[in-house]
Amino acid sequence: xxxxxxxxxxxxxxxxxxxxxxxxxxxxxxxxxxxxxxxxxxxxxxxxxxxxxxxxxxxxxxxxxxxxxxxxxxxxxxxxxxxxxxxxxxxxxxxxxxxxxxxxxxx
Numbered sequence: 001x002x003x004x005x006x007x008x009x010x011x012x013x014x015x016x017x018x019x020x021x022x023x024x025x026x027x028x029x030x031x032x033x034x035x036x037x038x039x040x041x042x043x044x045x046x047x048x049x050x051x052x053x054x055x056x057x058x059x060x061x062x063x064x065x066x067x068x069x070x071x072x073x074x075x076x077x078x079x080x081x082x083x084x085x086x087x088x089x090x091x092x093x094x095x096x097x098x099x100x101x102x103x104x105x106x107x
Contacts, residue, residue: 059083
């Protein structure tokens with residue numbers, strides 16, 4: 001167990017071939033558990049940022065469209081301000097979310 005958690009490493013070195021294999025198995029399983037934990041934590045952080053990422057993608061598409069259409073600078077600024085005001089950095093369908101809640105929760 002100490003090898004899996006990297007606590008007291010080398011304090012009790014393996015004495016036999018069986019001990020060595022068990023130590024290696026313990027270290028590999030510890031590294032695997034650590035990698036799985038890191039992967040799940042990363043996935044959780046990314047899912048929390050989903051709304052912001054969708055908003056940035058939408059703004060990027062609008063900017064590319066305005067550049068393609070060669071809109072005047074003033075018009076581009078007004079459109080960008082509109083999207084900033086409309087979404088305020090958030091990208092979700094409030095009506096859809098509230099529609100799934102009971103009436104008491106909506107209040």
